[in-house]
Every structure is written in structure tokens, then in C-alpha cells.
Amino acid sequence: MSQSANSHARVLQDAIEAHKGGRLLEAEAAYRSVLQVRPDDPDALNFFGMLRCQTGHQSEAAEFLRRSVEVDPKNPHAWLNLGNVLVMLNRDEEARTAFTRATELAPDLAMAWFNLGVCLGRCKQPLEAASALHRALKIEPGHLPAYESLAVVLHRLGNYEEAAEVFREWLAHDPDNAMARHMLAATSGAETPSRAADQYVRVLFDDFAATFDENLASLEYRAPQLIAERLTREARGDAPLDILDAGCGTGLCGPLVREVARRLAGVDLSAAMVEKARARGCYDELLVEELCAFMSSRPAAFDVVLSADTLVYFGALEEPLRAARRCLREDGLLIFTVERLNEEQDSGARQRSYRLETHGRYSHCERYVGAALAGAGFGGISIETGVLRRERGSEVSGLIVLGRAA
């Protein structure tokens, strides 16, 4: 190696060291000085591309990485980096090509198969995605994100038996994972818990919060409207009310009931959902807390408790209904929705009160809901049926339930 080649190699090495050490400005200057003299150095292009991506310049990063793989098409890591940046730019088809190239060059690189699998899922190729994710797990059993992605793909395909197997393996490597535990019960039908674990709910909705409103609108979600409409019918002419929205989520119920509320409080386990509700600006009080614990701690504090699409995360309703009764004043109203377990369509339903469905929510028998309400101290019980939303093209039938604190 000539002296000048030697010194460029040293500058590049220093740049990489600075990059690894988080000294990004120093690294950037060093990469630029190498590229000024050797604009086609594939390593400098690769690492500088990654740095530009890290500093938020994705389009430019993609250009540097593209040049890197053009100069040295045999570096699987550069293809992998290029694929990752293209995913960030939502250029999924191009990303798929880059990840495929990485798997061809390095067939034992689990990360390449994993990224290819996730990308194929985004490209709506679920069977190919499952196969790539299986391959990642074969190379690296215990690759936790691969279990999650594979289980999601299989679940979407309606292949619950295989999904259950993946949840089981995932749990073997990550025994405390609430998502894997809950979804194993949902997809296998074994060991149904009486309610979803708080940690499962938190993770699910913290992840979902950013897209919740948009997603639910596309499903023609109507539970908040059905509840608000039921409240207006029942509370016509009443004085302004102290209302609790139990499991308020992003606060879709808020604007619908604000007008009849003297004070409107909301409680939810997910901090990210509550943040969205706060941005709506129509709640007087918002708390990140478990709803049974919250309601039990506020005896006779509310005239109305609303709960839209939240008690679907409880199988046994006794605990939340008793807690709701405790926080309601005499004659106060509880109105909630749950998904309906159709006793005619489920031969085993007569023996049971609720069922954990494969999607992870519980459905409830009307008969059980009425009995649980009465047992918790509610009278004037009225249960109506209605369509809560559409899912995979079908209507989701629900119970709109009302009880008065007796």
C-alpha cells in the first residue's frame, strides 16, 4: 500500500472510531475528507451513508449507500444498510431487492433474513415473509423480534395454530413477555386468563396510539357514538354531570359528552393514549392508571361512568363492575360496550360467560353481562345490540350496556 493510501486508510479508521464513539461531527469531517480524495471508496460511502441516515438525511444516505454497493456489490452489510434506509423512505420494493441481495451474499446472516421478512410483510407478501422469518429463527433461535414479526404474519394469515407455536417458542426465550403470553392464550384457547395483563394492554396501546384514531376511523368505529347517544337518551334534562371515561384512550368519547359534563375525567393504562387525549383539550382530569384501582379509590365521585371498547380487555367483569359501582353516586349511570359472544353460533357458549377471541379481545354473553351487573349492585339494566365497527369486511356486533347504581 502506498503512503497516501495508508494515510487515507488511517483517516477512515479514525472516522469509524469517532462514529462508533458518537462523535458525529468529527466523524463526518473525516469521512468527507476521505471521500474528497477517494470518492469511490465503498467503505467510506457505506459508513458515511449510515451517518447521514443517523443525522436525519435519509434521501442523501440512500444515495451514498447506493454508490457503495455499485462500487462493491459483494458487501452484504452495505446492502443491508441500503435496505434499512429505503424502508425509512417507504421505498419497500427497492428495499426488498436490497435485502434479498444481502441474504444471497450472506445466507447465514440472521439480520438479513429478518429484515427481508419484515419488508416482505410490508410488501403484502405474507407467505414469503413467514418463510424468511423462519429462516432468521433457524439461524438464530432466540431472535426475539423475529418471533414477534413471524407471529404477527401468521396471525394475519389466520394460521392460528402455527402462530400459537411461535408464541410458545417466543415465551420459552422471553418468559415474561406479556404479549406472547396473552396471544398464546388467544390463539391456542388454552389457559384463558380472566383479564388481559396490564403490561399487555400498556405495550399494545403505547404502540398503537400514534395511528389509533386514523385506524379506527377506517374501521367505521362507533362505540363512542353509541355510548354518547345512550347517555343523551337516559340523562335528558339532568343537571350537568361528573363523568368518568374509564379506558379513555385517545379521548374519542370526550367531545361527544363534554356538553353534558360539569367535570370530565379520563383514566387509562397507556401513557401514549392519554397524551393524545390530553391534546384534545376537553378533559378536566386525565390519569395514567389501572381503571379498577382508580375507580375503587374514588368512592361516590361520579354521576356517570362510560367505558367504550375497554371492558373487552376483561373476561370476568365482576371486578371492574364492582369498582364502577363504588365510584358512582346513588342512581349514577354506568354505560359501556363489549363485543357480543353469539350464543347461537357458539355451541359451548351456554356453559361459558366470555371467550378470549383469536384477536386478543374478549367477547361476552348477554346473559352473563346482565348477571354480573346485578351482582355488582346495578339495577335498571338495559342491554342493546349494535355494530361497533367493521373488521376484515364483517360487522363486529356489540352489546351497549347500561345499569343504574342501585
Ligand SMILES: C[S@@+](CC[C@H](N)C(=O)[O-])C[C@H]1O[C@@H](n2cnc3c(N)ncnc32)[C@H](O)[C@@H]1O
Ligand atoms: C380500544 S381502546 C378504546 C379507547 C376509547 N375508550 C375509545 O373508545 O376510543 C381501549 C383502551 O382501554 C385501555 N385499557 C384497557 N384495559 C385497561 C385497564 N385495566 N385500565 C385502564 N385502561 C385500560 C387501553 O389502554 C386502551 O386505551
